[in-house]
Amino acid sequence: MQRSLAYERHLNLEATELRLGLPGSDEAPEKTSATPSVRSNKRASPEISEESRSKGSSSLSSDVENCEGETAPPAKEQIVGWPPIRSYRKNCLQPRKNDRVDGAGMYVKVSVDGAPYLRKIDLKVYKSYPELLEALEDMFKLTIGEYSEKEGYNGSDFAPTYEDKDGDWMLVGDVPWDMFISTCKRLRIMRGSSEARGFGC
Amino acid sequence: MGPNPKMRKEFFDSTRSSPFPDEVLERVLSLLKSHKDRSAVSLVCKDWYNAESWSRAHVFIGNCYSVSPEIVARRFPRVKSVTLKGKPRFSDFNLVPENWGADVHPWLVVFAAKYPFLEELRLKRMAVSDESLEFLAINFPNFKVLSLLSCDGFSTDGLAAIATHCKNLTQLDIHENGIDDKSGSWLSCFPENFTSLEVLNFANLNTDVNFDALERLVSRCKSLKVLKASKSISLEHLQRLLVCAPQLIELGTGSLMPELTACQYAQLENAFNQLKNLSTLSGLWEASAPYLPVLYPACTNLTFLNLSYAFLQSHELESLLCQCPHLRRLWVLDTVGDKGLEAVGSNCPLLEELRVFPADPFDEEVIHGVTEAGFLAVSYGCRRLHYVLYFCRQMTNAAVATIVQNCPDFTHFRLCIMNPGQPDYVTNEPMDEAFGAVVRTCTKLQRLSVSGLLTDLTFEYIGQYAKNLETLSVAFAGSSDRGMQCMLEGCPKLRKLEIRDCPFGNAALLSGLEKYESMRSLWMSACNVTMNGCRLLAREMPRLNVEVMKDDGSDDSQADKVYVYRSVVGPRRDAPPCVLTLSGL
Numbered sequence: 001m002q003r004s005l006a007y008e009r010h011l012n013l014e015a016t017e018l019r020l021g022l023p024g025s026d027e028a029p030e031k032t033s034a035t036p037s038v039r040s041n042k043r044a045s046p047e048i049s050e051e052s053r054s055k056g057s058s059s060l061s062s063d064v065e066n067c068e069g070e071t072a073p074p075a076k077e078q079i080v081g082w083p084p085i086r087s088y089r090k091n092c093l094q095p096r097k098n099d100r101v102d103g104a105g106m107y108v109k110v111s112v113d114g115a116p117y118l119r120k121i122d123l124k125v126y127k128s129y130p131e132l133l134e135a136l137e138d139m140f141k142l143t144i145g146e147y148s149e150k151e152g153y154n155g156s157d158f159a160p161t162y163e164d165k166d167g168d169w170m171l172v173g174d175v176p177w178d179m180f181i182s183t184c185k186r187l188r189i190m191r192g193s194s195e196a197r198g199f200g201c
Numbered sequence: 202m203g204p205n206p207k208m209r210k211e212f213f214d215s216t217r218s219s220p221f222p223d224e225v226l227e228r229v230l231s232l233l234k235s236h237k238d239r240s241a242v243s244l245v246c247k248d249w250y251n252a253e254s255w256s257r258a259h260v261f262i263g264n265c266y267s268v269s270p271e272i273v274a275r276r277f278p279r280v281k282s283v284t285l286k287g288k289p290r291f292s293d294f295n296l297v298p299e300n301w302g303a304d305v306h307p308w309l310v311v312f313a314a315k316y317p318f319l320e321e322l323r324l325k326r327m328a329v330s331d332e333s334l335e336f337l338a339i340n341f342p343n344f345k346v347l348s349l350l351s352c353d354g355f356s357t358d359g360l361a362a363i364a365t366h367c368k369n370l371t372q373l374d375i376h377e378n379g380i381d382d383k384s385g386s387w388l389s390c391f392p393e394n395f396t397s398l399e400v401l402n403f404a405n406l407n408t409d410v411n412f413d414a415l416e417r418l419v420s421r422c423k424s425l426k427v428l429k430a431s432k433s434i435s436l437e438h439l440q441r442l443l444v445c446a447p448q449l450i451e452l453g454t455g456s457l458m459p460e461l462t463a464c465q466y467a468q469l470e471n472a473f474n475q476l477k478n479l480s481t482l483s484g485l486w487e488a489s490a491p492y493l494p495v496l497y498p499a500c501t502n503l504t505f506l507n508l509s510y511a512f513l514q515s516h517e518l519e520s521l522l523c524q525c526p527h528l529r530r531l532w533v534l535d536t537v538g539d540k541g542l543e544a545v546g547s548n549c550p551l552l553e554e555l556r557v558f559p560a561d562p563f564d565e566e567v568i569h570g571v572t573e574a575g576f577l578a579v580s581y582g583c584r585r586l587h588y589v590l591y592f593c594r595q596m597t598n599a600a601v602a603t604i605v606q607n608c609p610d611f612t613h614f615r616l617c618i619m620n621p622g623q624p625d626y627v628t629n630e631p632m633d634e635a636f637g638a639v640v641r642t643c644t645k646l647q648r649l650s651v652s653g654l655l656t657d658l659t660f661e662y663i664g665q666y667a668k669n670l671e672t673l674s675v676a677f678a679g680s681s682d683r684g685m686q687c688m689l690e691g692c693p694k695l696r697k698l699e700i701r702d703c704p705f706g707n708a709a710l711l712s713g714l715e716k717y718e719s720m721r722s723l724w725m726s727a728c729n730v731t732m733n734g735c736r737l738l739a740r741e742m743p744r745l746n747v748e749v750m751k752d753d754g755s756d757d758s759q760a761d762k763v764y765v766y767r768s769v770v771g772p773r774r775d776a777p778p779c780v781l782t783l784s785g786l
Contacts, residue, residue, distance in 0.1 A: 080296065081701075083559065084294050084674075085294070085559070085562055085592075086293045086377060087294075087379065088378070092510055176491070178459065178489075179459045182459055182491075183458070
């Protein structure tokens with residue numbers, strides 16, 4: 001039961017659901033029991049964490065999951081200082097939660113210039129650029145064109161770009177596939193001849 | 202060499218208990234390094250006590266409140282190196298308020314007067330301020346070694362003071378502290394003519410340092426043996442540093458985030474190829490499959506591999522382990538799974554220490570991690586294993602019994618079944634027999650951490666068999682006072698006992714009256730001890746400090762957190778309001 005719950009959340013069905021109405025309205029807030037950032041106890045900062053707020057070592061702060069339309073099993077209550085992991089190590093590991101969890105996908109947002117809402121795809125599903133581009137073409141019903149190192153994407157109005165971990169916007173296809181999927185944070189399919197060609201200069 | 206008049210006089214002095222003149226005795230005793238040996242030596246007679254005191258260069262103080270700096274300086278006049286530990290270990294897990302104490306400053310003030318030529322200071326769980334670091338930097342012209350582990354209260358400004366003023370610094374080891382990481386400019390404070398550094402560990406810090414300054418520093422410090430960089434150092438930077446320092450013995454990489462061109466990758470591979478002497482490798486943040494092979498050439502002589510910040514899968518670990526035939530110590534995350542641990546068993550016959558940390562300790566829906574199967578696999582392949590720290594979500598009595606049969610030489614056995622009070626998941630029985638097997642089989646056991654569902658029987662076993670046990674950690678275990686009584690009555694070498702969330706009350710606490718004076722400390726939190734019990738203890742044992750911390754909103758009579766330790770200086774005077782010191786005097 002718990003396993004399918006986790007899987008469904010990772011599929012992120014709500015995000016890809018087609019609805020009438022403006023994007024952003026009628027958002028169902030999905031409170032998960034995933035470790036909130038408030039639990040990273042930075043010793044130097046006076047941030048009150050779930051743990052240190054209740055100074056007693058045995059007082060439990062419950063953290064109940066709240067999934068839309070389902071009766072969720074209650075999440076495990078947090079106990080102060082347990083498991084016995086040093087604050088330093090907890091802080092180092094926290095930010096990684098969304099990255100390489102076994103079984104979870106590597107979901108990134110995809111925007112297309114002119115489209116009313118974004119989509120999300122799991123990069124882990126694809127093994128190469130041609131596969132990815134084909135899927136994008138399929139999803140958005142458009143043609144992306146041929147990649148060339150010198151000229152970027154030729155033959156259409158669309159050019160796939162991505163934002164890397166440094167915040168820079170790059171043309172999809174320049175770096176080896178493995179490097180791409182570890183640095184890609186989101187995708188944007190740009191439209192408009194001048195801009196798209198601009199990448200090829 | 203002419204006759205030594207002093208020697209002749211003492212040879213005929215019949216009141217001397219020792220036939221050796223002081224100089225010879227001191228010379229001989231100065232060869233003793235272990236402080237346990239030195240303590241024993243100092244008890245022989247007054248002459249030996251004096252000679253030992255004069256020849257002691259390094260003093261180790263396991264609890265900063267057990268003694269005062271004045272007493273230390275009076276007894277040991279020629280100390281060059283000090284190791285000082287402060288807060289109780291459970292402060293690592295946020296069970297101790299931040300202003301609890303263990304301030305290093307009063308120590309530094311005395312040292313400045315009595316040990317102006319102090320060279321080394323190693324601190325663990327002490328409160329250290331920037332002001333203290335600056336004081337240290339300015340008042341000790343010969344200062345060489347600074348090591349800060351699990352300390353807090355300082356910022357990178359303090360490090361800047363050290364870099365600026367310590368002209369003879371050889372080691373700067375900043376490790377797992379709660380630092381206020383303001384900026385990386387401290388590193389640029391090392392003067393351009395400063396060349397003595399041998400150890401630099403700044404893995405703790407995240408703010409960017411001036412890379413050019415770092416590169417110049419590494420280039421000119423020809424004796425640099427240990428370099429542990431922070432996450433802010435990229436692969437490109439790493440390559441340049443390695444080129445400057447192929448003589449490194451220990452390396453902590455920065456981020457392994459893949460971002461190199463093919464040409465840069467080749468250069469990095471080459472740089473690792475030059476590291477012929479590497480015995481320790483750590484860091485490896487954001488390590489991923491494409492870049493692990495770049496490390497391979499440097500792995501041939503590795504004895505310690507710390508992958509505890511690298512989210513590796515089992516096959517990635519296996520490929521790496523194949524490159525490390527001499528591995529003795531391995532730290533990993535449980536993302537490698539049981540399969541990864543099978544690879545450890547198959548590839549690391551010389552392994553002596555294994556630590557498996559949880560990648561997602563708080564996520565209850567996580568299905569992966571490691572189980573008893575992984576631990577078993579390691580025990581079959583690594584018969585020399587003697588130190589283990591293992592975080593898991595399930596365990597069985599049978600598995601542990603087999604494990605210790607395979608590896609009977611455990612000195613440190615720290616098993617953390619992460620769900621408190623969890624039984625053997627196959628038989629549904631308590632885990633008593635598991636730890637019974639551990640203490641019966643592992644006669645050299647010095648340190649033990651227990652977990653899972655445990656009754657008093659576990660503690661009967663421990664008391665009966667764990668004759669060499671010095672450190673014991675207990676959580677969410679036991680059925681009655683008897684459990685704690687067994688521990689206190691049974692373990693003759695017990696020095697540190699830390700207990701949390703167990704049903705032990707006053708009777709248990711008071712059963713150890715005489716014992717506590719032979720121990721460093723006792724910690725009990727969220728047990729059934731009351732203020733009256735603590736007051737009684739304090740009254741009966743005036744040479745113990747009994748400190749109580751109360752939780753907000755708890756009953757007046759409850760002693761929520763109790764810390765008891767022996768001391769020759771009586772109750773401390775720097776306790777914050779939240780710490781009640783109960784004194785028998």
